[in-house]
Amino acid sequence: MKQIYLDYASTTPVEEGVVKKMTDFMSFDGNFGNPASRSHSFGWKADEAVEEARNNLATLIGCDPREIIWTSGATESDNLAIKGSARFYKNKGNHLVTSKIEHKAVLDPFRQLEDEGFEVTYLEPNSSGEITVEQVSQAINEKTILVSLMHMNNELGTITDIDSIGELTRSKGIIFHVDAAQSIGKIPINMSSNKIDLLSISAHKFYGPKGVGALFVRRKPRVRLEPLFHGGGHERGFRSGTLATHQIVGLGEAARIAHQQMDDDFEKLENLKRIFWEEVKDIEEIYVNGDSKNKFPGILNISFNFVEGESLIMALKSIAVSSGSACTSASLEPSYVLRALGRKDELAHSSIRFSFGRYTTEQDVKETALLVKSSVERLREISPLWEMYQDGVDLDKIEWA
Amino acid sequence: MAYSQKVVDKFEETLNNPEKASVGRWKPGDEDFHRVGTGIVGAPACGDVMKLQIKCQNIDGENRIVDARFKTYGCGSAIASSGQLIDMLKGKTLEEAQAISNQEIVDILELPAIKIHCSVLAEEAIHRAIDDFKSLRNND
Numbered sequence: 330m331k332q333i334y335l336d337y338a339s340t341t342p343v344e345e346g347v348v349k350k351m352t353d354f355m356s357f358d359g360n361f362g363n364p365a366s367r368s369h370s371f372g373w374k375a376d377e378a379v380e381e382a383r384n385n386l387a388t389l390i391g392c393d394p395r396e397i398i399w400t401s402g403a404t405e406s407d408n409l410a411i412k413g414s415a416r417f418y419k420n421k422g423n424h425l426v427t428s429k430i431e432h433k434a435v436l437d438p439f440r441q442l443e444d445e446g447f448e449v450t451y452l453e454p455n456s457s458g459e460i461t462v463e464q465v466s467q468a469i470n471e472k473t474i475l476v477s478l479m480h481m482n483n484e485l486g487t488i489t490d491i492d493s494i495g496e497l498t499r500s501k502g503i504i505f506h507v508d509a510a511q512s513i514g515k516i517p518i519n520m521s522s523n524k525i526d527l528l529s530i531s532a533h534k535f536y537g538p539k540g541v542g543a544l545f546v547r548r549k550p551r552v553r554l555e556p557l558f559h560g561g562g563h564e565r566g567f568r569s570g571t572l573a574t575h576q577i578v579g580l581g582e583a584a585r586i587a588h589q590q591m592d593d594d595f596e597k598l599e600n601l602k603r604i605f606w607e608e609v610k611d612i613e614e615i616y617v618n619g620d621s622k623n624k625f626p627g628i629l630n631i632s633f634n635f636v637e638g639e640s641l642i643m644a645l646k647s648i649a650v651s652s653g654s655a656c657t658s659a660s661l662e663p664s665y666v667l668r669a670l671g672r673k674d675e676l677a678h679s680s681i682r683f684s685f686g687r688y689t690t691e692q693d694v695k696e697t698a699l700l701v702k703s704s705v706e707r708l709r710e711i712s713p714l715w716e717m718y719q720d721g722v723d724l725d726k727i728e729w730a
Numbered sequence: 731m732a733y734s735q736k737v738v739d740k741f742e743e744t745l746n747n748p749e750k751a752s753v754g755r756w757k758p759g760d761e762d763f764h765r766v767g768t769g770i771v772g773a774p775a776c777g778d779v780m781k782l783q784i785k786c787q788n789i790d791g792e793n794r795i796v797d798a799r800f801k802t803y804g805c806g807s808a809i810a811s812s813g814q815l816i817d818m819l820k821g822k823t824l825e826e827a828q829a830i831s832n833q834e835i836v837d838i839l840e841l842p843a844i845k846i847h848c849s850v851l852a853e854e855a856i857h858r859a860i861d862d863f864k865s866l867r868n869n870d
Contacts, residue, residue: 414809473829512793557767635803636803637777637778637803637804637805637808639805639806639847640741640804640805640806640808641804642807643738643741643806644745654777654805663777673774673775674774674775674776674777675774675775675777678774678777680774689800707745707748708745710748710753711744711745711748711801711809712751712801712802712803713770713775713781713801713802713803714779714803715803716755716781724774727777729772729773729774729775730770730771730772730854730858
């Protein structure tokens with residue numbers, strides 16, 4: 330059966346050209362040298378490739394290449410940024426600010442810092458999934474040393490106003506970290522005009538390889554971090570460990586392509602989202618999660634009331650999507666992001682995230698929309714909740730056993 | 731979620747031919763409704779709700795389940811477990827049905843450990859439906 334991939338927010342395929350470039354940096358006939366080897370051409374060539382990649386990424390985000398640290402991915406970048414800055418500046422204060430809709434790679438380091446004695450404020454989004462500059466302004470105090478917020482939410486596609494928040498944090502001398510794993514290469518970001526101090530980047534979300542990422546660390550004003558890894562002092566001492574040349578080359582090449590294609594990609598995604606939404610919008614009792622004006626068109630999160638998300642995924646078996654339903658998670662908890670929006674738990678259970686990307690076609694989204702319509706209808710036929718709703722029963726007034 | 735082929739088959743059977751899979755309901759006003767016991771278990775906030783109805787008939791002095799219908803809101807294994815339960819119920823006396831254990835459903839469908847609660851829900855549903863049927867009889 331032909332599978333339609335609509336889970337680009339989870340990961341993306343690597344561009345063929347990128348794969349080719351990467352394989353040139355692995356075998357004996359290729360350029361396998363250690364970029365840290367200063368004594369021979371094998372090392373010099375590898376170093377040259379790593380620096381070219383650094384330049385490509387710097388061009389994409391508008392920064393000085395020396396502000397980029399290679400890491401193993403956004404999880405490491407988040408850990409290094411959050412734990413590294415909090416621990417380095419702990420004598421300045423012990424209060425940190427983040428939000429309830431952050432990725433686990435951000436929330437977990439904060440939990441760890443709480444164990445180390447830091448106090449953390451977790452901001453709640455409004456019902457559209459937005460964290461505002463006003464909320465940040467109210468949350469910070471004279472002991473605040475770090476604010477960490479995501480640029481684009483991975484479940485909702487909502488975009489945070491990082492420029493305004495950066496102005497605020499800079500004026501107060503607070504470090505501002507942004508997890509940009511979902512947004513890099515998809516929407517513009519300009520580090521030379523914004524006031525973000527630390528920015529986490531992941532390659533596999535923008536058609537690069539898995540297992541590699543980067544952390545932007547601002548030079549002016551200088552941001553300092555306590556490293557997580559100690560060793561050979563690579564990456565200006567921020568991140569020891571031999572550089573994974575082929576991975577970094579892959580990230581750099583993906584960044585170069587993203588820089589060229591970003592506008593076209595974005596326009597295409599807007600069109601796909603419009604086509605998809607036209608097809609599904611008339612289904613009764615559906616709710617768009619994260620219904621913000623400032624939103625990325627590549628992610629559409631919809632709750633289909635009275636239908637459980639995992640069963641819908643099983644019915645859509647030729648379509649690869651993900652759900653906020655508890656049944657698809659190992660913990661049996663529904664999505665904490667959807668719950669943070671103040672939606673009822675059942676709407677979290679009923680949610681599906683459709684995420685479109687560079688290889689998605691109009692035919693793909695049309696086919697998916699049709700299948701969604703018929704599957705929702707069929708699952709509602711077997712749903713006792715739909716039956717009660719049709720009978721006019723108020724489900725909130727029932728005492729469930 | 732790595733489901734067994736049995737769960738997938740049962741789920742698809744139900745979805746593709748709901749009538750044959752005994753999806754449906756008896757409602758007040760239907761002929762014989764007084765012989766139908768209903769059990770509803772689970773909660774929307776937990777992600778699964780199972781509604782089971784059994785139609786009983788006194789045959790040779792014993793109440794037997796002659797027909798059953800269900801509707802289920804829940805994950806694939808909850809829907810498959812309901813369908814499996816239905817298959818097991820028909821023709822059984824109330825006593826025999828009462829004795830059905832969730833483990834039988836787990837074994838037949840090869841449910842993964844994390845989905846065992848779906849089978850527990852099915853067991854609870856039959857207990858509720860039997861209790862409901864008995865309470866109706868007491869009211870006669």
